[in-house]
Amino acid sequence: MGISIRVRGLHKEFGDVAAVRGLDLEVRTGECFGLLGPNGAGKTTTLEILEGLQTATRGEVEVLGRTWEKAGNALRERIGVVLQENLLSDKLTVRETLELFRSFYSQGPDTEELLALLQLTDKSDSWVVRLSGGQRQRLSIACSLAGDPELIFMDEPTTGLDPQSRRALWQLISAFRARGRTVVFTTHYMDEAEQLCDRVAVVDKGQVIAVGTPAELVASLGGEHVVELTTQPALGPPDFESVAGVTAARTTLTGRLALSVSRPHLALPSILARIAERGAELSGLTTRNATLEDVFVSLTGRNLRD
Ligand SMILES: Nc1ncnc2c1ncn2[C@@H]1O[C@H](COP(=O)(O)OP(=O)(O)OP(=O)(O)O)[C@@H](O)[C@H]1O
Numbered sequence: 569m570g571i572s573i574r575v576r577g578l579h580k581e582f583g584d585v586a587a588v589r590g591l592d593l594e595v596r597t598g599e600c601f602g603l604l605g606p607n608g609a610g611k612t613t614t615l616e617i618l619e620g621l622q623t624a625t626r627g628e629v630e631v632l633g634r635t636w637e638k639a640g641n642a643l644r645e646r647i648g649v650v651l652q653e654n655l656l657s658d659k660l661t662v663r664e665t666l667e668l669f670r671s672f673y674s675q676g677p678d679t680e681e682l683l684a685l686l687q688l689t690d691k692s693d694s695w696v697v698r699l700s701g702g703q704r705q706r707l708s709i710a711c712s713l714a715g716d717p718e719l720i721f722m723d724e725p726t727t728g729l730d731p732q733s734r735r736a737l738w739q740l741i742s743a744f745r746a747r748g749r750t751v752v753f754t755t756h757y758m759d760e761a762e763q764l765c766d767r768v769a770v771v772d773k774g775q776v777i778a779v780g781t782p783a784e785l786v787a788s789l790g791g792e793h794v795v796e797l798t799t800q801p802a803l804g805p806p807d808f809e810s811v812a813g814v815t816a817a818r819t820t821l822t823g824r825l826a827l828s829v830s831r832p833h834l835a836l837p838s839i840l841a842r843i844a845e846r847g848a849e850l851s852g853l854t855t856r857n858a859t860l861e862d863v864f865v866s867l868t869g870r871n872l873r874d
Contacts, residue, residue: 648712673715791828
């Protein structure tokens with residue numbers, strides 16, 4: 569399998585702010601790749617450098633085997649971009665907007681095809697200013713497909729969308745990928761990364777701190793299930809660190825104890841015994857599968873939304 573993106577030692581500084589600090593990345597051709605991380609981690613900056621919209625302070629960046637310095641125009645023909653904030657003109661209709669974007673490329677699908685693909689045929693004569701948030705986002709995506717790109721970048725494509733539009737976009741991304749094309753996107757949504765991505769890079773403080781399939785990343789926790797509980801009086805993570813079968817213990821944002829375990833049915837009796845030993849009573853208990861959020865917490869000691 570070919571490599572569509574290769575990044576080595578990428579740095580980007582804005583004055584005193586180091587937005588990206590030695591980031592390495594490889595995206596394979598044909599995969600759906602997610603950049604996952606908290607606000608300010610450097611995801612947008614990295615994406616904009618890959619898109620040729622910003623220049624790196626230092627480091628190597630190759631997109632589709634070329635560099636932006638040497639092959640900017642050729643690269644622009646081969647990629648599609650969905651920015652975090654869509655910058656469409658309110659004073660054009662949906663069809664005019666698509667025709668404008670189509671005119672930037674030497675080849676690509678015709679406007680009617682794009683309208684149908686993004687379910688915008690009914691809206692083709694509406695002014696952009698009259699569209700709902702979801703419709704605008706669909707139009708941004710239609711614009712990004714106007715040159716029939718091999719590689720598409722999307723910065724938080726589903727933020728602010730209703731659940732139905734989100735699912736429609738997931739299908740579209742899957743269909744694009746099924747045609748052997750490559751997708752790179754950023755997201756704050758764990759479920760989105762888990763469902764859509766072949767591989768995910770967890771980004772924190774301008775670096776990639778883990779990369780793998782969602783399943784590999786979750787398995788790296790050493791416990792694929794999480795037991796969440798509350799007790800009276802409240803116990804803390806240290807009370808559970810030596811309990812057989814518990815691989816990690818932490819307090820959640822909502823003040824519950826979260827214990828990572830591989831086999832809940834084997835770990836639960838020891839957990840209950842420890843609560844009794846400490847003279848506490850169980851006041852709530854749930855079990856769930858571990859998620860990429862747990863991976864982030866385990867790697868950084870922070871929640872994604874801190
Ligand atoms: N043009 C700029 N000038 C100064 N600082 C910037 C600029 N762009 C980004 N930054 C800073 O760089 C850091 C990384 O920002 P970036 O937008 O890349 O993060 P992000 O991971 O995409 O976050 P979010 O999820 O909020 O979009 C932040 O501290 C941000 O304030």
